Amino acid sequence: MLLQKSAKERNPLMNRHSISDTNILLYITFAVFVVMYAAAIIFLGSGFLKPQTFFSILNENAALIILSCGMSIVMISGGIDISVGAVTALVCMSCAVNLDFNGGSVLTAILLALFVGLMFGLVQGFLVAYLEVQPFIVTLAGMFFAKGMTTIVNSTQFNVVHEGFQKLKSTRINIPGMGSYNKLGIVVPAYVEIGVIVAIITVVVLFMVLRWTKLGRNFYAVGGNSQSANMLGINVKRTKFLAHILCGLLAGIGGFVYFLHVGSGSPSHASGAEMNAIASSIIGGTMLTGGVGNIIGTFFGVLSLSTIKNIVSSLGLDEAWWTNITVAAMICLFLLIQSVVLSRKNKNKL
């Protein structure tokens, strides 16, 4: 009789709503971002008070947000993709050449961008998922390949003059009520670029995909333990394949958004973007070991990272070397906070 106690009585812990690792990391990121931005407003003043400062961060990072989303997805599924930066450069260069030299239109450029991204996703995904080559190496090779191909397509940098594209590029979406007076006393409206809209749509869509679709959940399962996932009846290979395809596709989209922002092709575009994407994802609470992560977190990860850089450039440091050292110190601080909170949480759990 006494052995028939209900499950709930027997385990006092089970009613406690437990925050998953994914969520706690997201909260940390969000909290630190808000605190950081608030501190910047208080201590560094003027610039950070203007809404446009925030929108500029979005404008500058729209592409990175998209790339980071793709990165988060492969990381959640237990992989990594370090080719995204180089693919972005390749996309920019291909689109630029297509528009200016090959008589392309905006539509063909978009299709080309998607195609390039998709091809990288397909090939890399195939190698990773079906031939079981380590993702780091596959995508490292992918990065080399994209770098080389960019200069094979065109070795110099140039601004695109194509008219339709220029129109698209200079389209700005003004945000009502957020403008500010400039030096001459004229109101400058606050604005975001088209890329930001694309980025936000991407974030929302991917958030939903990861949260509610089977595919999205499969990414988590495969990243958490691919062997188990296989035995739970999930097609692990296909899931990994799709993760890379998605990441490739997002690199294509991100590449085009980058292109739209800078309006030029250059072999040095987006160099090092993969590291920023990885850092943003991780700051946003995605684990390189797979199975844990959140797109909203990634979004705030990107914002945090660039806010850090913005703060550093507003600090008025007098020697050049302080810039990078300060950025690094702030990333370090950020990661430490994350780590300490996480370990506290795990301790309480026990």
Added chain:
Amino acid sequence: MQDGAILEMRGISKYFPGVRALHDVDFTLHEGEIHALMGENGAGKSTLIKVLTGVYSKDAGQICIKGSSGSVSIRSPEDAQKIGISTVYQEITLCPNLTVAENMYIGRTKGSLTHWKKINTEAGKLLDSLGIPASPTMQLSSCSIAVQQMVAIARAVDMECKVLILDEPTSSLDDQEVSKLFRLMLDLKAKGVGIIFVTHFLDQVYEVCDRITVLRDGKLVGEYVIGDLPKVQLVSKMLGKELDDLSGIQKNADEIYVGRTEVPVFEAIQLKSSANIKPFDFAIYRGEVNGFTGLLGSGRSECVRAIFGADKTTGGTIRIDGKKARISKPLDAMKHGISYLPEDRKRDGIVGDLSVRENIILALQVMKGFFRPFSRAQAEAFADEYIKLLDIKTASSDTPIKSLSGGNQQKVILARWLLSNPVYLILDEPTRGIDIGTKVEIQKLVLKLAAEGKSITFISSEIDEMYRTCSRLIVMRDRRVVGELRGEDLTQNKIMATIAGGD
């Protein structure tokens, strides 16, 4: 296909490098039967199941399923699920980063969306009906291994299936859970589901099964109707020889330990650990075998982990041979001659990619010191000795431990701790997943070690086993030590009563 057969496997062979895991095995499962698959550790039971469910590709043979003509090809667990085979694997195969509910439904729901509300409420219902102490929204990794096992079972039995496979599902369950599981199995059987049941508990086989297939060394020994095969014969079929007499196991006379005055080998006073157990007192004497018993999750493991320093101790004192000692990490305990065989073999025991040899010598090597590695020959000698002693089935001592069968992995870990020649040996579920023959061997070994003057703490979910080997039982409930039984109090009834908390 035979009449009434739901699944037929013919001439199945599977080879691993250096190992013939399955050789020309036939297996038939009928509608509405519970079919036991029996055999020693490493006989090939799990391999047969993995071949059937597409985890491994077979090297030869055919599989036929009722409802599809000709032989079917099952290339992945996904295919198997689609055909209507639902499986609980021996090693828990769930995703630790997902919630309990999600683990129960992922990979088997229709449609491409996840309805969180729906799966949470349904999982809640299912968990409640099976009495599983977990909430659907908990992250799986925060559940105990037993709960995980039950979640895996819940997932499998909830599936619409023709064939249900249970590979040692009961190894970490207590009697209550087991009987619940059996009720479930009988329900499903009534509905015409064919069930393959792998276990090392003979009683359980005779309780629920209709038919038995015995494997030995990867080969089919035969298929028997349960009534035709008495236990003794079954055992000899499995082992290929007669079983040593169980009654030969006789624990030391317990009276001598009652009220003894000598200094305990190990003594803990108000010991507390970060794992949230109530402070407890504990002592063990030279040559004694004692045990912790209690319900699932009552904190037995946590107690011994605290003793070994596996969890951080947060209070209390420890005396070893009467002298005060500090154990803050496992190495301290090891240096004091304490060894601990953890209950979760996959997570805490094996070092998967390392060879059997390296796994065996690991603990001794660590104690010997960083700068004094064993020579290859020496390590080889140790490994061979224990492979022989415990009859570990492995292609060679170079084989990575993860490719051994579950039971043999357990033996390797046991070998590791025996090799380190401890004064005080803690065994948390050492017989989990071990075949009947070896189980007896291990119990004997425990008593032999005790007779040699070693102290042993023995934890097992099988009261029987505890009863047979321990001279003193510490009973736990709700993470608290609630009693101690010894001498004539040590009866099945008394134990059950104390566990339940009745007076």
Added chain:
Amino acid sequence: KAAPEASKDATAASVEPAAELIKVGIINNDPNESGYRTANDKDMKATFTKESGYEASFAYSLKNDEQIAAAQKFIQDEVDYLLISAAGTSGWDSVLKDAQAAGIRVILFDRTIDADESLYEASIVSDMALEGKTAVDWLASQNLETYNVIHIQGVMGSSAQIGRTGALDEMVAANDKWKLVTQQTAEWNAETAQQIVQAVIDSGKEFNVIYAENDDMAKGAVAALDKANISHGVGKDVIVIGFDCNKWALEELLAGNWNYDGQCNPFQAAYIDTIIKDLEKGTAPAKKVVIMQEKGFDASTITQEDVDKYGI
């Protein structure tokens, strides 16, 4: 606010510089990139001080996108002038438009960008193509029988690389006597340059000119020559050409180990200063594009004075 008044009331500002500091946001490449950049940064720092009436903020990056982001930040911080030495030539027009809309004036230094002239007030730059041409012309004046050139390029796409490569490429295309034994980018990296030259030496190909697009790479190339006992310098087997006029490079020239070093003048700050002072007074700069005066040094004519004066 105060800022618009200050610019309207420009005369007051110039008379009393201490009263109203001019806010400048300076975007530069990271000074640890090369000796040239270090000199350039020092020069900027020395010029735009509080004493001379400036409140300067600096942002450093070797990446174009980070520089653009920094520029956006300076715009929001309402600097009066934005001074830019761009890492890449392209992709700047949108941020420059924003600057214009915010009433911020832009002056380019050191590096040109690919943008409409109306977007900036002035640009004070080196003519990299001219540097290249001067060097190539000097080389042509050596009247060698054949020119088998090892060409070591800088980071592809940088204006220095484009300019200095262009001149050589043209010559090679136009002239049968000129051949490129190899043309590789060493990305301003001495080690890579050494590897490139080493590979050519190991292959046994003939060459008599090393045209390295900066001093560091020339140094790497020379190290490879030394290892293989190939003589170089004035009157020797191989002619060595470098750029930037690092002091140590000019010393090599003086010692006759190298043959030619093209100057790339890092000292633009004084020019910028005058232009800003002019703009504050309300007068437009005399010339929109200022090309830095630059020389090329020949090892046979260089003097210690040159080394001291032009070495950076």
Added chain:
Amino acid sequence: MASFKSASQESAAKRIGSFLAKLVKHQIFIPIAALLILVIFNLIADPSFFAISLDQNSLGNPVFSGYLITILDNASELVILAIGMTLVTAASGGQDISVGSAIAISGSVMLRVLCGTNSRPEVLQAPIIVAFLVCCVVAMLFGAFNGTLVAIFKIQPMVATLILFTAGRSVAAWINKNELPIISDASFGYYGNFIPGIPIPTPIFIAVACMILIALVLKFTNLGLYTQSVGINANSSRLNGIDPALIKFITFVILGLCVAVAGFIKVSRFSTINYSVIAKDIEMDAILAVALGGNALNGGKFNMGASILGAYVIQFLTTTLYKFNVVSSALPAYKAVVVIILVVLSAPIVRDKITETWKKLAPVKIAKEAS
């Protein structure tokens, strides 16, 4: 008779087949095969690739030269880093991406100590050995910094080292206040070039010394067992008395030491430093070396020899590409193709397929020969 013969041949073929199968399964097969492919390719394309000649250098000392020497020489730093990177990878299941930056720092420290306050001293301000030791300590401190983040704070290695990756080159510049130190003392150059009278480049000796050292360490300590055990299952390792945090920490410190040695060679090659480009992108190559050695990048078992060979493969490949005068900017693309071919060939799945076909083919071939 004939049938007997064919039978014995068949078994011989089987034996060869199974030997090959075993070889093909072995981890070290990958870099060896890669080297072989490169060697054969070069042999066919231009046998003079392998010529080595004894010449005099500009100081009049005898030196060996030729592509092979160049490869061995230039691979030295990479080999040394690959050693440390392998250990870090094995224990922590992640990679240190800060080694390039850390080389900049250690090189900068070294020059700073040698130069004192004057950036262009006539004479060395400190003995080279002192400078080297200081540089070792500093590099190991930075290694310890990374190690602490990874081991104590449980930050994933790639991100933890991102911090130093970001700051490193600036720290290097700061150490010398952006001055450009140049050492004019010729003896400093010996370590990156030649010691007078010895015709083999010194970096080769240093690399060999490091290899011997690590071989001894692996043989006479349990470093290998501990790192692998920690990398495979930290929980089990802890319960066996190993301190996973300490082991991870130690591997990072060892990598720090490797960085110091590599940094020493690098600055010695030119007797100066360029903070922003010294050892540029070497972290990627070092990781690639570990991977080409067939080691799992998520930790666990490793084969040090294979990693070292992997490093030589990379340099071999680079030098080959330079030799064939591949258009400079397109070079990475070719490198990528070769790397992909190598890793695909070494993928277990592909290798299984290859052995299978080989096994199938071998009897057929023998049968053909017999008839």
